[in-house]
Amino acid sequence: FDESRSDSSKPQRVMVIGGDGYCGWATALHLSNKGYEVAIVDSLVRRLFDHQLGLDSLTPISSIHNRLRCWKAITGKTIELYIGDICDFEFLSETFNSFEPDAVVHFGEQRSAPYSMIDRSRAVFTQKNNVIGTLNVLFAIKEFREECHLVKLGTMGEYGTPNIDIEEGYITITHNGRTDTLPYPKQASSFYHLSKVHDSNNIAFTCKAWGIRATDLNQGVVYGVKTDETSMHEQLCNRLDYDGVFGTALNRFCVQAAVGHPLTVYGKGGQTRGYLDIRDTVQCVELAIANPAKPGEFRVFNQFTEQFSVNELAALVTKAGKKLGLDVQTISVPNSRVEAEEHYYNAKHTKLIELGLKPHLLSDSLLDSLLNFAIEFKDHVDTKQIMPSVSWKKIGVKPQTVPA
Ligand code: NAD
Ligand code: USQ
Secondary structure, eight states, X not given: OOGGGGOTXXXXXXXXXXXXSHHHHHHHHHHHHTTOEEEEEEOOHHHHHHHHHTOOOSSOOOOHHHHHHHHHHHHOOOOXXXXXOTTSHHHHHHHHHHHOOSEEEEOOSOOOHHHHTSOHHHHHHHHIIIIIHHHHHHHHHHHHXXXXXXXXXXXXXXXXXXXXXXXXXXXXXXXXXXXXXXXXXXXXXXXXXXXXXXXXXXXXXXXXXXXXXXXXXXXXXXXXXXXXXXXXXXXXXXXXXXXTTTOOHHHHHHHHHHHTOOEEEXXXXXXXXXXXXXXXXXXXXXXXXXXXXXXXXXXXEEEOSEEEEHHHXXXXXXXXXXXXXXXXXXXXXXXXXXXXXXXXXXXXXXXHHHTTOOOOOOOHHHHHHHHHHHHHTGGGOOGXXXXXXXXXXXXXXXXXXXXX
């Protein structure tokens, strides 16, 4: 038992794995600003994917070193930095023993579904990187920091699109007269989304077997770019992906509207998902840390605030664009993914609200500001990167060495 843990006056020490990425950077700054002692652990592999595929963030992003120097200069707060790959257990062990985290927030995975479907090597990389990285974190907690709370980023995509309501992690089923509460069925639809299912299973097992305390945040699609902290200085600016591999639906639509590209609705556009503002991502993670799971507990929260179909998002962006004088068109792009385009969707998301989440719902003013932000940086857009180029069905064993 670590004596210092019982001293509640000491700030919690939070290790943010993947803290140079989109969600992780915003979260690391937010937690630092709120008085937590923060360390970022990142291999910077996300920046390498951009180089390899010829992609770039809409917004220019400073190096992680300059980002942290700027944060220190503005706020006087230090965020420690460990550059390395969490699949390397020796690196992770050193990092754990040096920083001694009370909580680990784990964002550090390959997170693009299309990336995982480019070719065999990317599918294998995604599952190795994500599943082994998470296993290493679990072993590091067991070996060095038994009391440490794991806050793991999962995805709503683990559940797929079943024709019944989606519960938060567990469902109570009565079968042949007997009743049990079981993990909610998983039907992921990319090698990336499947890596998250494998992670969830490994985490659930180690909670049971070793008494690890963990929260799986099944996050929906994130949109937006600004948070209170990343807006403080241009060197703190977050990345914003709009390309067909890493860009996500609403962020892409805003950038497309800004440059006069038709909005790319895949197939019929009835695909419905949970969405949330990046300002709520940081709030949710903070709530999970402040209210930790109990030892041995595998807690699952569905982390999104509203559901939209792709067609609904396109309509919202068209309306908001019109107000700014933009002529926004929509096209139906043949869907290169394998997914239901018309389906029932009703997912529960009450547990974070019960902990105190105050959602920033998608509003006209947010869409205005995201569109204006995209207009400000529209000269940086490479329109060749907008159309989707990865096909779920055409994935083969041959390495795609030239960007499609
Ligand atoms: P991102 O790619 O911007 O950031 C991930 C970061 O992790 C990158 O900086 C990358 O370099 C780092 N990383 C990857 N593998 C690593 C390894 N083995 N060792 C050390 N660092 C490693 O992704 P994001 O959009 O910030 O997503 C963060 C997490 O949230 C992911 O787990 C993702 O699955 C989840 N999530 C994201 C969204 C979204 O819309 N962006 C939605 C739901 C869930
Ligand atoms: N879509 C379009 N047009 C586009 C982009 C997307 O119609 O231009 C559709 C997709 O076909 C899909 C839906 O919009 O049906 C969402 O796609 P997305 O690319 O925005 O999101 P997704 O691939 O699901 O992945 C993202 C993140 C991932 C996270 C996931 C949360 O990249 O890390 O896990 O959102 S969720 O969707 O809830 O699983």
